[in-house]
Amino acid sequence: MTHLTQSASWQALKAMSADLPHMRELFAENAQRFEQLSLKDCGLLLDYSKNRLTDAVLQELLKLAREAGLEQKIAAMFAGEAINTTEQRAVLHTALRAPADADIRVDGVNVVPEVQQTLAQMEAFVEALYSGQWRGYTGKKITDLVSIGIGGSFLGPKIISEALRPYWNGKLQCHFVANVDGTAISEKLKKLDPETTLFLMSSKSFGTQETLTNTLSAKEWFLAKGGSQQDIGKHFAAITSNVAKATAFGIDEDNIFPMWDWVGGRYSLWSAIGLPIAALIGMDNFKALLAGARAMDVHFASRPLEQNMPVIMGLLSVWYNNFFNAQSHVVLTYDHYLRGLPAYFQQLDMESNGKSATLDGNSVDYSTGPVIWGGEGTNGQHAYHQLLHQGTALIPADFILPLQSHNPIGEHHAQLASNCFGQTQALMQGRTFDEALAELADSPLSEAEKQLIAKHKVMEGNKPSNTLLMDKLTPITLGALIALYEHRTLVQGAIWDINSFDQWGVELGKTLGNEVLSRIGAEQNSQDLDASSNALINLFRQGKI
Numbered sequence: 001m002t003h004l005t006q007s008a009s010w011q012a013l014k015a016m017s018a019d020l021p022h023m024r025e026l027f028a029e030n031a032q033r034f035e036q037l038s039l040k041d042c043g044l045l046l047d048y049s050k051n052r053l054t055d056a057v058l059q060e061l062l063k064l065a066r067e068a069g070l071e072q073k074i075a076a077m078f079a080g081e082a083i084n085t086t087e088q089r090a091v092l093h094t095a096l097r098a099p100a101d102a103d104i105r106v107d108g109v110n111v112v113p114e115v116q117q118t119l120a121q122m123e124a125f126v127e128a129l130y131s132g133q134w135r136g137y138t139g140k141k142i143t144d145l146v147s148i149g150i151g152g153s154f155l156g157p158k159i160i161s162e163a164l165r166p167y168w169n170g171k172l173q174c175h176f177v178a179n180v181d182g183t184a185i186s187e188k189l190k191k192l193d194p195e196t197t198l199f200l201m202s203s204k205s206f207g208t209q210e211t212l213t214n215t216l217s218a219k220e221w222f223l224a225k226g227g228s229q230q231d232i233g234k235h236f237a238a239i240t241s242n243v244a245k246a247t248a249f250g251i252d253e254d255n256i257f258p259m260w261d262w263v264g265g266r267y268s269l270w271s272a273i274g275l276p277i278a279a280l281i282g283m284d285n286f287k288a289l290l291a292g293a294r295a296m297d298v299h300f301a302s303r304p305l306e307q308n309m310p311v312i313m314g315l316l317s318v319w320y321n322n323f324f325n326a327q328s329h330v331v332l333t334y335d336h337y338l339r340g341l342p343a344y345f346q347q348l349d350m351e352s353n354g355k356s357a358t359l360d361g362n363s364v365d366y367s368t369g370p371v372i373w374g375g376e377g378t379n380g381q382h383a384y385h386q387l388l389h390q391g392t393a394l395i396p397a398d399f400i401l402p403l404q405s406h407n408p409i410g411e412h413h414a415q416l417a418s419n420c421f422g423q424t425q426a427l428m429q430g431r432t433f434d435e436a437l438a439e440l441a442d443s444p445l446s447e448a449e450k451q452l453i454a455k456h457k458v459m460e461g462n463k464p465s466n467t468l469l470m471d472k473l474t475p476i477t478l479g480a481l482i483a484l485y486e487h488r489t490l491v492q493g494a495i496w497d498i499n500s501f502d503q504w505g506v507e508l509g510k511t512l513g514n515e516v517l518s519r520i521g522a523e524q525n526s527q528d529l530d531a532s533s534n535a536l537i538n539l540f541r542q543g544k545i
């Protein structure tokens, strides 16, 4: 057994989980439950009252966190210690949004001046594009950016810029290409003019196959459409920590924005990887996004654990995951602009906490990161919410809703909000057999039929949810929201004693993919792998089944 599962607080939580009142009762006996179990800061309100939580459980979860050294781990991250132990790296996305006069050291060097310098470089670049000081090879202004990147070098810029669509200033169009499927880039290029298009190659490592291949194809397209080798500098820029590889690829050194090994890909939207966001919403709004995240950093670093939003959300996730066998967690955004967030949180959380070795290399004997999924409300209510209400799996939910809409037409927003609140209520209270039967009182069914239908209408309820509110979706509130989930991820990882900042599983996929590629292009059929892999490779070589 690991230290974690042997600990007194783990055992106490296990016992408590088997003997908890229904949430209906918890609400009935305490009119102050919302006031007591909600937090407000950084432009966000977290209502966590609709959880299977009593004061005793909360105290025990906090004890578990303290025993796991959560407070020290939070401090270690902010201080730039190498908490990514398997790669010996600091984890400092927080430095990307730190105040300009902060002093955050990695190997004795303050990294903040370099961060600020890069922000200035981004600002100058965006301004040059806007003003037309930067022009394409025929002298025309750049109208379209194509961001080429994958994973963290794609999801953050794409989803966050979509979320901030009301703030687009219309000065540039931005397109995103991630997948190596040739269709992705071909479909984009069809609509673009090489004279007015600039490609932003986003790759921390400058070694990701998909991004390299797509950039190469973009370059070939540019050259085939009239651009020349000397014009590449006007149409290609890169964001990478590997300057040598980028220049070898043909990108001008002046057009390279730096990245650092202390920023993980899935935490990188705050760096120059966020250039597409900055280009769409302008630098002032990009800085507001950073400021929102910084506010959440301050909250996370300074609030006591019991008043700390990422801590509370992280502990609740541990509670359901480890003591109620909740294998997934659903994120439901009641805002059309936020519809991409579940996919963003999916990478953030699943790549971070999809681990099964403890920091000292032992196997965990408890479950770690849940499957993160979700979508846009109310759409999901007419689809998968059925399983949330009456399925056999327990799936804790986060509901996210801005109180004011960017498009306040008619009764739309009131209807959206009432659906959101109605869902959390239904999940919590459910419907008893007697209530279901009473609803059928006026129906023409026989008594036996009513009894049968009522059994199918029973909903156990007691399904947990958090509700996150903000006044309005702005760069500031969005920055705080994203940082909240980043820190929640660290909290879970700290309790589970895993490294939330490496991704060896993904790395293996990359290596094996390259090996298969060499077999596909080899002279001979593949023979020395397992029978299935050989057969699939050879069928592909043949081009037909």
Ligand SMILES: O=P(O)(O)OC[C@H]1O[C@H](O)[C@H](O)[C@@H](O)[C@@H]1O
Residues within 6 Å of the ligand: 149, 150, 151, 152, 153, 202, 203, 204, 205, 206, 207, 208, 211, 264, 265, 266, 351, 503, 506, 507
């Ligand atoms: O930015 P790059 O080096 O091209 O990496 C892109 C992506 O590659 C991998 O799949 C990693 O697991 C991701 O975290 C990363 O964001």
